[in-house]
Amino acid sequence: xxxxxxxxxLGFSVALSPPILLYAFVGCVVGTLVGVLPGVGPxxxxxxxxxxxxxxxxxxxxxxLAGIYYGAMYGGSTTSILMRIPGxxxxxxxxxxxxxxxxxxxxxxxxxxxxxxxxxAGTVSVIGLMFLAPPxxxxxxxxxxxxxxxxxxxxxxxxxxxxxGSMLKSMAMAAFGLLLGMVGIDQMxxxxxFAYGVxxxxxxxxxxxxxxxxxxxxxxxxxxxxxxxxAVIKPRLRELLPSRLEWRQSSAPIARGxxxxxxxxxxxxxxxxxxxxxxxxxxxRLSRRPEEFGHGAVAGVAGPESANNSATSGAMVPMLxxxxxxxxxxxVMLAAMMVHGVSPGPLLIQQQxxxxxxxxxxxxxxxxxxxxxxxxxxxxxxxxxxxxYPFLYPAILVFSILGVYAVNGSVVDVWIMVVMGVLGxxxxxxxxxxxxxxxxxxxxxxxxxxLRQSLAMSDGHYGIFVQRPIAAVxxxxxxxxxxxxxxxxxxxxxxxxxxxxMAERGEDSS
Amino acid sequence: MTRxxxxxxxxxxxxxxxxxxxxxxxxxxxxxxxxxxxxxxxVADLTARPVAAALERVLKSPVGVVNKTGAAGAVxxxxxxxxxxxxxxxxxxxxxxxIIPEADKIFGRxxxxxxxxxxxxxxxxxxxTILVVRAExxxxxxxxxxxxxxKRPGQISYSSSGIYGTLxxxxxxxxxxxxxxxxxxxxxxxxPALTAILGGHVDALASxxxxxxxxxxxxxxRALAGWGDxxxxxxxxxxxxxxxxxxxxxxxIWAGLFAPKGTPETVLAQLREATRAAVADADFKAAMxxxxxxxxxxxxxxxxxxxxxxxxxxxxxxxxxxxVEEKK
Numbered sequence: 001x002x003x004x005x006x007x008x009x010l011g012f013s014v015a016l017s018p019p020i021l022l023y024a025f026v027g028c029v030v031g032t033l034v035g036v037l038p039g040v041g042p043x044x045x046x047x048x049x050x051x052x053x054x055x056x057x058x059x060x061x062x063x064x065l066a067g068i069y070y071g072a073m074y075g076g077s078t079t080s081i082l083m084r085i086p087g088x089x090x091x092x093x094x095x096x097x098x099x100x101x102x103x104x105x106x107x108x109x110x111x112x113x114x115x116x117x118x119x120x121a122g123t124v125s126v127i128g129l130m131f132l133a134p135p136x137x138x139x140x141x142x143x144x145x146x147x148x149x150x151x152x153x154x155x156x157x158x159x160x161x162x163x164x165g166s167m168l169k170s171m172a173m174a175a176f177g178l179l180l181g182m183v184g185i186d187q188m189x190x191x192x193x194f195a196y197g198v199x200x201x202x203x204x205x206x207x208x209x210x211x212x213x214x215x216x217x218x219x220x221x222x223x224x225x226x227x228x229x230x231a232v233i234k235p236r237l238r239e240l241l242p243s244r245l246e247w248r249q250s251s252a253p254i255a256r257g258x259x260x261x262x263x264x265x266x267x268x269x270x271x272x273x274x275x276x277x278x279x280x281x282x283x284x285r286l287s288r289r290p291e292e293f294g295h296g297a298v299a300g301v302a303g304p305e306s307a308n309n310s311a312t313s314g315a316m317v318p319m320l321x322x323x324x325x326x327x328x329x330x331x332v333m334l335a336a337m338m339v340h341g342v343s344p345g346p347l348l349i350q351q352q353x354x355x356x357x358x359x360x361x362x363x364x365x366x367x368x369x370x371x372x373x374x375x376x377x378x379x380x381x382x383x384x385x386x387x388x389y390p391f392l393y394p395a396i397l398v399f400s401i402l403g404v405y406a407v408n409g410s411v412v413d414v415w416i417m418v419v420m421g422v423l424g425x426x427x428x429x430x431x432x433x434x435x436x437x438x439x440x441x442x443x444x445x446x447x448x449x450x451l452r453q454s455l456a457m458s459d460g461h462y463g464i465f466v467q468r469p470i471a472a473v474x475x476x477x478x479x480x481x482x483x484x485x486x487x488x489x490x491x492x493x494x495x496x497x498x499x500x501x502m503a504e505r506g507e508d509s510s
Numbered sequence: 511m512t513r514x515x516x517x518x519x520x521x522x523x524x525x526x527x528x529x530x531x532x533x534x535x536x537x538x539x540x541x542x543x544x545x546x547x548x549x550x551x552x553v554a555d556l557t558a559r560p561v562a563a564a565l566e567r568v569l570k571s572p573v574g575v576v577n578k579t580g581a582a583g584a585v586x587x588x589x590x591x592x593x594x595x596x597x598x599x600x601x602x603x604x605x606x607x608x609i610i611p612e613a614d615k616i617f618g619r620x621x622x623x624x625x626x627x628x629x630x631x632x633x634x635x636x637x638x639t640i641l642v643v644r645a646e647x648x649x650x651x652x653x654x655x656x657x658x659x660x661k662r663p664g665q666i667s668y669s670s671s672g673i674y675g676t677l678x679x680x681x682x683x684x685x686x687x688x689x690x691x692x693x694x695x696x697x698x699x700x701x702p703a704l705t706a707i708l709g710g711h712v713d714a715l716a717s718x719x720x721x722x723x724x725x726x727x728x729x730x731x732r733a734l735a736g737w738g739d740x741x742x743x744x745x746x747x748x749x750x751x752x753x754x755x756x757x758x759x760x761x762x763i764w765a766g767l768f769a770p771k772g773t774p775e776t777v778l779a780q781l782r783e784a785t786r787a788a789v790a791d792a793d794f795k796a797a798m799x800x801x802x803x804x805x806x807x808x809x810x811x812x813x814x815x816x817x818x819x820x821x822x823x824x825x826x827x828x829x830x831x832x833x834v835e836e837k838k
Contacts, residue, residue, distance in 0.1 A: 047549060047550040047551070047577070048550075050551060051550070051559055051575065054559060054797075141710075142709060142710075144706065144709055144710075145711065185581060185582070187672060187696055187698060190673045190833075192619065197619075199584050199622050200580050200585055202580055202581025202582070202585070203579075268702065324701060324704055324708060325702075331699070331701045332551040333551075334551070335550070335551030335552070335555075335556060338556070338720070338801055341800035343723065343724040343727075343802075346724075346725075408580060409577070410585075449697075449698070453695050453696070456667075456693065456695050456696075457667060457695055457711065457712070459664070459693070
């Protein structure tokens with residue numbers, strides 16, 4: 001403990017030195033920007049800027065790249081809340097209640113809550129990273145394909161809490177999303193599936209074009225289809241800050257989102273995306289007024305936005321403690337270290353204490369910078385809503401196309417976005433929710449791969465899922481949740497006489 | 511001069527001007543694009559950046575790296591194969607350039623590109639893969655490993671960067687050479703493949719040396735043998751499969767520079783010369799040193815021969831693996 005504090009003092013002496021501070025600041029600014037731009041997420045931002053860091057020394061480079069990563073999580077909420085366009089994939093859930101809040105004139109409050117939630121999550125999770133990295137990383141390594149499959153199946157249950165309308169409809173949308181997730185090269189056999197000779201479809205439908213299409217483009221089309229344009233919202237200054245009630249409603253979700261995001265972040269995969277979905281579901285399940293979700297529930301913004309920030313620190317755990325990537329973004333950061341001759345791995349802390357502790361300390365500093373940067377920006381961003389729709393929406397469309405194109409430099413991705421936009425518009429007309437589709441697209445490839453990897457490991461025996469303790473426990477939890485829901489469902493479906501009889505029997509026995 | 515004549519002369523002039531310009535225009539007169547068909551941070555990208563920077567200094571013309579990713583590299587490779595052969599679009603490819611068309615062939619689908627659509631310029635690096643197991647595993651040597659695999663066919667598992675990927679092919683070449691059968695667990699990339707062995711979910715992994723060096727140093731993994739024709743400088747105690755009597759288990763993760771077929775011979779010659787100068791550049795050497803990737807420069811006939819022999823081995827490897835369903 002004392003040693004850690006001493007090390008942290010060393011870290012702060014590095015992180016607060018002017019050049020490092022400057023690069024952390026630049027990273028945070030760039031991160032906020034890539035987060036704000038629709039489509040361009042942290043992966044694209046880091047990838048585009050990686051070459052620019054080759055000339056820097058290792059500490060500066062890594063501090064800047066990390067700044068982009070968590071900065072993007074701050075920025076991603078902006079367009080989601082104001083325009084229902086996910087700034088990056090992890091902000092899809094924020095679109096729902098954040099935008100509903102903005103329509104009610106609480107856009108400024110939603111932005112402020114997202115920023116403060118992100119700050120708390122960012123700072124607390126770095127503490128977790130600092131003290132718990134080695135044991136947690138060892139635990140994360142025990143998550144092999146069977147454990148991962150069990151966890152993902154648990155993630156699918158999230159669906160039950162995602163919709164505010166018809167359960168059947170949201171199941172249908174999730175199934176559709178899972179089907180869309182099947183497109184691409186089969187990782188186990190090398191077959192092209194549903195690619196129709198388009199090589200670009202080999203990697204499947206990207207989450208970014210699908211999310212921006214289903215939410216952003218669909219929203220623009222829906223607005224354009226209205227007889228009269230929606231009234232321009234004129235935010236007033238005193239409405240910018242959250243009310244006391246809103247603070248109270250967001251404090252517990254922020255705390256839960258922080259812990260949950262960190263834990264999900266450690267596990268491999270697109271952690272920050274999944275963490276926001278799970279957090280939304282948890283908040284809706286625990287809420288005393290779940291019916292508010294989808295219509296501007298504060299918890300629906302506070303939870304997911306904290307979770308996706310916390311997940312960024314979680315994702316650094318395996319990277320720093322073991323030198324293994326837990327997802328595409330840490331993989332790029334690992335490469336950045338290698339370019340500078342720093343070999344990431346278990347020996348990093350001993351060999352490069354200044355780099356390691358400087359990096360940790362810079363994350364504290366970076367989060368403060370982002371809060372200072374983002375809170376005043378709330379006032380500025382909210383004014384975007386003053387722009388009349390005929391000017392605002394074409395501009396957003398242009399930025400969406402640019403952003404989606406920039407991720408892979410692929411025109412095919414732009415077409416996917418357009419098709420998804422039209423589809424999303426149609427589905428909205430028919431009163432279907434589109435968030436389950438995004439969940440399906442994210443989960444399908446991971447569920448399929450981990451199932452088939454598990455079976456390859458066990459030579460086709462399904463016993464592998466119950467023989468391994470972590471997997472067995474997770475599956476048992478999932479099964480219990482399903483049974484509990486089925487029970488309430490079955491009870492609700494009963495005839496009133498049968499229900500009365502049950503109640504009487506209950507009284508008799510007591 | 512009749513009106514007709516005037517038009518004809520004007521047309522001829524208009525045609526002649528660009529032709530003459532093309533003939534006289536020195537190469538390079540505008541920026542060159544180097545396509546890395548894998549995402550930033552991967553081997554192809556990390557090799558392409560220093561090569562591009564060094565080429566820029568030699569050619570005195572901007573050389574930009576563009577990541578055109580997708581479908582295990584096929585998207586970027588197809589893009590270069592189909593681009594104008596004028597020396598302004600180059601490709602930094604890895605060994606997979608020889609694997610993808612073969613895999614397309616066994617699936618009976620129209621190939622995204624073929625190897626003969628490219629003109630090789632130079633080989634930049636060639637790292638043999640290394641066979642690693644966990645430190646607590648019972649196998650002390652490659653012989654232990656192979657003997658055990660013979661006794662328990664299909665029981666020892668390994669992770670790879672994906673089916674028909676480099677790490678998969680290396681293992682399959684070994685299996686074929688040693689007459690053993692291993693269990694393949696594909697993962698989405700070299701990083702997840704490493705995580706799988708560190709977590710104890712698979713028993714073995716064939717990996718590039720740079721990636722595993724930190725884990726060998728920390729004592730988590732043990733190296734048994736390498737696929738090169740000689741030992742790796744950083745691992746002098748690790749024998750090669752060739753030494754152990756399996757000469758067919760030869761495999762490299764290599765990076766080479768290519769141009770589309772049909773690029774003028776003078777331009778190719780210029781690019782070869784420039785690349786030779788570029789790899790001798792001190793900054794380039796320092797960059798590759800940090801990546802722990804030794805430079806293995808080959809050009810002209812030498813590269814052509816290496817490339818062809820490698821492509822033959824890999825094609826045979828892909829055919830041995832065959833299509834997954836046919837194994838059942």
